[in-house]
Amino acid sequence: MPTRRTSGRARRSTLGVPAMVYLAAAGLLLAAALALTFLKDDPRSAASVASTPNAAPTAPRAEPPDEAPQGAAAPRLLGEGGGEVLAPEQVARRAPARSASGGGGELFLSVPKLELESVPVPSGSTQQQLDREGILRMAGTGLPSESGSNTFIVGHTLGYQGTKLPYAFYELDKLRPGDTITLEDAAGATYRYRVFDEVTVRPEDYWVTMPDREGRTVVSLQSCVPIPEFDKRLVIQAELVKG
Structure with a gap:
C-alpha cells in the first residue's frame, strides 16, 4: 500500500498550533505565579499579613516627647549681682531706722x-x-x-x-x-x-x-x-x- 507523503510545510503548520497554545498557557501561568509571589511578599498587602502565621501587628508611630519651653531657666538664689562691689572699709555699715509711717517694707x-x-x-x-x-x-x-x-x-x-x-x-x-x-x-x-x-x-x-x-x-x-x-x-x- 502506498504511503501518503505529507509535505514538510504542511507538517510544520499542523504541529506549530498546539505548541503555540502550550507556550501561551505556560506564559499565563508563570505570570500569575509571579503576581501571587509579589503580592505575598509586599508588606503593604493585607493578604501577606493574613497569609503569614503569627504575624505581629504593625506598631503605632511613636510621638516625639514634648520639648522644654525655649528660654526657660531654673530659678537661682540671688547674690552679689556682679560689677564693682563695695569694699568693707568704703562705707560704714549702718541700718536705716524705720520711718514713723511704717513705710519702706511690709x-x-x-x-x-x-x-x-x-x-x-x-x-x-x-x-x-x-x-x-x-x-x-x-x-x-x-x-x-x-x-x-x-x-x-x-x-x-x-x-x-x-x-x-x-x-x-x-x-x-x-x-x-x-x-x-x-x-x-x-x-x-x-x-x-x-x-x-x-x-x-x-x-x-x-x-x-x-x-x-x-x-x-x-x-x-x-x-x-x-x-x-x-x-x-x-x-x-x-x-x-x-x-
Whole structure:
C-alpha cells in the first residue's frame, strides 16, 4: 500500500498550533505565579499579613516627647549681682531706722547680733531689686503670720554704690544656735525666732526657700560667701518661738 507523503510545510503548520497554545498557557501561568509571589511578599498587602502565621501587628508611630519651653531657666538664689562691689572699709555699715509711717517694707527685721534694728524689708524677686535695696524678702515665700511658712530674706554681703542698705548681712556668719531674730509686720505683730541651723549651698539650690520639711514656722537669712568669689550661699535658719 502506498504511503501518503505529507509535505514538510504542511507538517510544520499542523504541529506549530498546539505548541503555540502550550507556550501561551505556560506564559499565563508563570505570570500569575509571579503576581501571587509579589503580592505575598509586599508588606503593604493585607493578604501577606493574613497569609503569614503569627504575624505581629504593625506598631503605632511613636510621638516625639514634648520639648522644654525655649528660654526657660531654673530659678537661682540671688547674690552679689556682679560689677564693682563695695569694699568693707568704703562705707560704714549702718541700718536705716524705720520711718514713723511704717513705710519702706511690709516687714521689719531686727537681729541684735548683727546690730540690725527695725530694718524695713521690701519684697521682690530680681537681682536689680536686691542691688538697689540691699535686702529683700523673696516674693512668693512665706510670711511670719502663716503657720509652717519659710520667710526667706536675702541680704547683700557688701553691696554697690547706691545700694540703700550695704553690708546688710556682712556678718551673717557670726550667728549661732540660740541667737534671736525678730520680725514685725505692718500691723505691728511681733514674731521672735531662735537660730537652729546653718547651711552653705550653691546658687541653684533653690529648695532652701521652700517650707520646712518638719512643718516648723521659720525665717531664713541668706548672704553670699566667700568674699570675693561669692559663689556660695550661706543660709541661717531660725524657728518661731513666739508669735
